[in-house]
Amino acid sequence: MAFDSFSAFLVMEGHGPYVWACYGVFFVLMIAMMVWSVHRRKAAIESCRRGYEFQADRSEQQAARGSAASFTRVNVSQD
Amino acid sequence: MNADVRPVLKLRDDTVGVLAAMRGVFARDLKVAFRQRQDLLNPLLFFVMVVTLFPLGVSPEVSFLREAGAGILWVAALLSVLLSLDHLFRHDFDDGTLEQLVLQPQPLFLLVLAKTMAHWVLTGLPLVILTPVLGVMVHLDGNSIGVLCLTLLIGTPVLSLIGSIGAALTLGLRSAGVLLSLLIIPLYIPVLIFGTGTVAAAAEGAQVGAYVALMGAFLVLALTLAPFASAAALRISLSNG
Amino acid sequence: MWQFFHKLGSPKWFFGIATRLMPWLLAGGVLLLMAGIVWGLAFAPKDYLQGNSYRIIFIHVPTAFIAQSIYIMMAVAAVVTLVWRMKLADVFVKAVAPVGLVLTFLALFTGAVWGKPTWGTWWIWDARLTSMLILLFLYGGVIALDRAINDEKSAARAVAILVLVGVVNIPIIKYSVEWWNTLHQPATFKLTEKPSMPADMWVPLLLSVLGLYLLFGWLACLRMQTEILFREQRTRWVKDYVMAGRG
Numbered sequence: 001m002a003f004d005s006f007s008a009f010l011v012m013e014g015h016g017p018y019v020w021a022c023y024g025v026f027f028v029l030m031i032a033m034m035v036w037s038v039h040r041r042k043a044a045i046e047s048c049r050r051g052y053e054f055q056a057d058r059s060e061q062q063a064a065r066g067s068a069a070s071f072t073r074v075n076v077s078q079d
Numbered sequence: 080m081n082a083d084v085r086p087v088l089k090l091r092d093d094t095v096g097v098l099a100a101m102r103g104v105f106a107r108d109l110k111v112a113f114r115q116r117q118d119l120l121n122p123l124l125f126f127v128m129v130v131t132l133f134p135l136g137v138s139p140e141v142s143f144l145r146e147a148g149a150g151i152l153w154v155a156a157l158l159s160v161l162l163s164l165d166h167l168f169r170h171d172f173d174d175g176t177l178e179q180l181v182l183q184p185q186p187l188f189l190l191v192l193a194k195t196m197a198h199w200v201l202t203g204l205p206l207v208i209l210t211p212v213l214g215v216m217v218h219l220d221g222n223s224i225g226v227l228c229l230t231l232l233i234g235t236p237v238l239s240l241i242g243s244i245g246a247a248l249t250l251g252l253r254s255a256g257v258l259l260s261l262l263i264i265p266l267y268i269p270v271l272i273f274g275t276g277t278v279a280a281a282a283e284g285a286q287v288g289a290y291v292a293l294m295g296a297f298l299v300l301a302l303t304l305a306p307f308a309s310a311a312a313l314r315i316s317l318s319n320g
Numbered sequence: 321m322w323q324f325f326h327k328l329g330s331p332k333w334f335f336g337i338a339t340r341l342m343p344w345l346l347a348g349g350v351l352l353l354m355a356g357i358v359w360g361l362a363f364a365p366k367d368y369l370q371g372n373s374y375r376i377i378f379i380h381v382p383t384a385f386i387a388q389s390i391y392i393m394m395a396v397a398a399v400v401t402l403v404w405r406m407k408l409a410d411v412f413v414k415a416v417a418p419v420g421l422v423l424t425f426l427a428l429f430t431g432a433v434w435g436k437p438t439w440g441t442w443w444i445w446d447a448r449l450t451s452m453l454i455l456l457f458l459y460g461g462v463i464a465l466d467r468a469i470n471d472e473k474s475a476a477r478a479v480a481i482l483v484l485v486g487v488v489n490i491p492i493i494k495y496s497v498e499w500w501n502t503l504h505q506p507a508t509f510k511l512t513e514k515p516s517m518p519a520d521m522w523v524p525l526l527l528s529v530l531g532l533y534l535l536f537g538w539l540a541c542l543r544m545q546t547e548i549l550f551r552e553q554r555t556r557w558v559k560d561y562v563m564a565g566r567g
């Protein structure tokens with residue numbers, strides 16, 4: 001341990017505000033970026049799901065109406 | 080625009096040599112510019128006005144102007160080149176000439192080089208010619224003015240060449256002007272640093288040969304690499320539109 | 321070799337690998353970064369010249385280092401985009417550019433705050449700070465251009481060209497800024513260069529650099545997955561993945 005007491009650790013011989021401001025901003029920005037990225041991934045999955053459900057609903061309605069839909073979109077993966 | 084204002088590009092087939100094609104592009108761009116003289120004058124007026132702002136905005140004192148003069152002139156020249164870049168491909172893009180250019184059998188990067196050189200002759204060169212007058216107005220001494228003109232003579236083609244990449248990338252986009260500045264200004268910084276640094280060194284009585292040679296190296300590097308990047312960017316922008 | 325290359329280019333394959341890799345990257349990154357920071361803040365000895373303010377180094381150097389290496393990685397990805405048109409490469413560039421921007425900003429901010437006790441002023445036109453500022457502009461340009469072009473493929477290739485032009489310029493910018501700095505200022509003592517650093521200082525520094533690297537890897541995987549979900553939402557495997565998640 002480089003410091004005698006916890007308060008000495010916080011004060012850092014007068015350099016405390018600078019050091020802690022840096023670490024504070026670093027953690028806030030890093031955590032914000034991480035949380036935001038996780039949130040965006042979730043939102044992407046959610047919007048995809050809603051899109052699929054909308055498609056499914058529409059094709060069900062069409063089937064119920066008994067329309068003679070003969071063309072269906074075929075989704076081909078390139079993999 | 081009618082055909083009278085915008086001469087048609089006459090490069091019919093691959094029997095036209097590469098140099099002849101470049102000459103054709105170059106001559107056509109000059110001809111177009113001289114038929115629309117206002118576009119030629121605007122960057123020059125802008126240059127003079129920006130330089131005027133500094134004595135008015137900061138200080139008209141001789142000591143300040145003598146020290147900051149070279150920097151002011153360089154920044155003003157850089158900004159007016161930046162301002163004129165939007166026109167480099169825009170008109171040709173709008174009337175379809177650019178697509179013709181891309182379809183030519185001659186290598187596109189050489190044609191782009193010719194266009195960029197025409198752009199320099201129309202904006203960079205007049206700026207250099209105007210510089211001595213403005214140099215006297217900001218109290219630079221004769222030696223400094225000479226070196227300043229020399230650095231601008233080498234530096235403004237670099238500005239045009241790097242700028243052509245940005246102009247090609249932002250072609251056909253909304254708010255292309257602001258975006259162009261955002262992309263290009265960071266790339267202009269080395270040229271600005273060496274341009275003003277050379278004048279500062281000359282003012283202190285140092286030999287400037289090495290600095291000028293270094294700026295020449297920038298020019299050679301830009302001449303060899305920038306046309307390729309601009310040509311590639313043009314193809315992308317055209318396929319986009 | 322080529323089969324591996326093609327596999328690597330497949331978004332589906334990457335998605336699976338990333339999902340398996342991400343917990344390890346996150347855990348390792350947080351662990352190493354915390355270890356480096358705690359060690360550096362509380363246990364490393366005081367610097368005899370700068371006192372305790374030097375403890376900012378344990379986040380300043382990692383952010384600056386990784387911010388620069390992200391741009392280099394983007395340049396490699398840009399070459400891959402232009403030459404092989406690999407989808408994943410441009411997904412990478414798009415996904416990590418904002419991360420690079422944030423890390424560059426952090427490096428600048430910590431550098432400026434460090435400058436206050438060391439130099440007595442918040443901002444100094446020091447060669448390193450200035451070139452980091454220009455790097456911030458370059459990141460800003462890349463993101464702005466990507467946002468401005470609607471067509472996905474054109475955006476990818478235009479951004480790739482811009483990144484490559486930028487990477488050619490980076491050494492020139494660095495060199496010219498250093499030259500400009502010596503022209504305008506007497507030499508100040510550098511922030512990070514020390515004749516010799518004791519192990520108690522460089523080991524925690526190394527730990528936090530590695531930790532931040534792993535965290536960047538995690539962020540890159542996560543953001544690339546998001547981008548892939550958007551782009552591939554018409555494919556069967558994305559549909560299966562999304563619907564399976566809902567049970």
